[in-house]
Structures are given as structure tokens and as C-alpha cells.
Amino acid sequence: MGRNMIDRDPPASTWRQPPRILRTLGVLHGELRVHHGLSLHGYLVLGALAEATARPMPVARLTEILREPGDRMSYLLKGLQTAGLIERRRRTADRRTVEVTLTEAGRAKFADAERTAQALLDRLLIAGGEPS
Template sequence: MDPLSLENQVCFALAVASRSVIALYRPVLEPMGLTHPQYLVMLALWERAPLSVKDLAGLLQLEPATLSPLLKRLEAAGLVERRRGTADERSLAVTLTDDGRALRAQAEKIPATIVERLGMDVAELQDLHKALTRVIAAATR
């Protein structure tokens, strides 16, 4: 086995898998007016809003500078609001608007649609998720 063979590289398999899975989301998210990164932001907010930009960036493992343009576009779409914190003027709190909360009902269909499009068993995907979570933890030590 050649240790430099492309098909033996974990990084290659992860990169192709990531692009391929995210591509499955595109046509599902498009009618909702969301990109995949925006969908991840909305998932975090549906679960935990309100959140500071700093907490949201930490949760999504994104730099605040990367998150900021996503939030601006979501705000322009009327899905979120960013407000200065009352206790700390430097802190920006991100909350859902009524439209942002309402979009959750549409989004509830997404996981089942993606599982169906992948054509994989849910248990297999749960095992994959556990393995990837371990890879993330190992890579970020």
C-alpha cells in the first residue's frame, strides 16, 4: 500500500464526502432561501437563541469574521436580528425574528430528506457522526 496514494488519504475522503453531502443540501435549502452555512447558523439559533456572536461562533467553530457576513445576510432576509448587549455594548446578541422562528417548521423535513437522498441506514449515519466527532476532537487537541 502506497502511503501517498490519493485514495488512501483520509483528508481526501473527508473533503470529497463533505462537498458531496453539502451538495445534497443545496436543492433542499434553496427554496428556503438558505445556503448550507446559513442553515447551520439557523440550526444553532433554533436550538439556543438568543446567542452572542462570540458564543455562536464558538458553537459553529467559525471565526467571528467568517460568521459576521452570514449574519448580515440572514438579517437582510428578515430571519435574525443583531442587537447590542445591554450589559456590554461590545457584545452583539443574535435573536430570531418571527419569520426566522417560522422557518423552523419547513426545516424539520430536511434531515429525513437528506437521509433519503443518501440512501443510507440511519444507524450507519449515526455511527459515522460518532466517528467524525472523534476525528474532530483528535484534530483540534
């Protein structure tokens, strides 16, 4: 037959460490998952809604802000709604528009996650620490 194909790891000298920001985002994602049960995307959704200061935000606007495809946003919102962190409602004046707001539980979850994220980013990016 042909040559024997074997998967081999490249020599150690060819491995490069990921950029610092990539490692930091990976660590942040892990910390949010472990301590708050949130993905990095879930955290970003809650943050965008928190900045809306208790006003309902159309899903289309949220999709635009976070640059997520509509189907991905629907998936994220469904999980956050199931967890009781957001509410989705159709706009009364225009039933085609779905709006999203944070629940009190969502606001509290985001505040806790924001403290975790800020402490981690301060440690890793500002103070120059290393991801653990």
C-alpha cells in the same frame, strides 16, 4: 519555445467518486438553496439559534459553536438579518457584546428547512438512496 502546455482531463479511471457524505452535503446545500433560499451555513446558524430556545446568543458563542471565523460569521449574519430571519442587538449591560435571536420568520424558515433536511438525510443516509 518550451513544451506545449495543454490542459487535459485525467483518464476516467483516475476519477474517484466523492465520499457519500460529501455528495450528501452538496445535495443538501442545493435543496436548501432551491427550496428555502438558505445556504448550508445559513441553515446551521438558524439551527444553532433555534436550539437556544428563544434566548439571545452572543455572536462570539455562535462563532465558537459553528467554528467560523468572526468575519465570515458577520457576513452570514448580515445576510440573515437582511432577509428578516434574525435580529442582532448589543447587550444592554455590556455594549461590546452583540447578541442574536431568531425572528418568527427565521423560526418558521428553519422549521421548514429542517423538515427538508431531515427527509433528504433519511432518504440518502438511512435508506441508502442516491443523490439525484
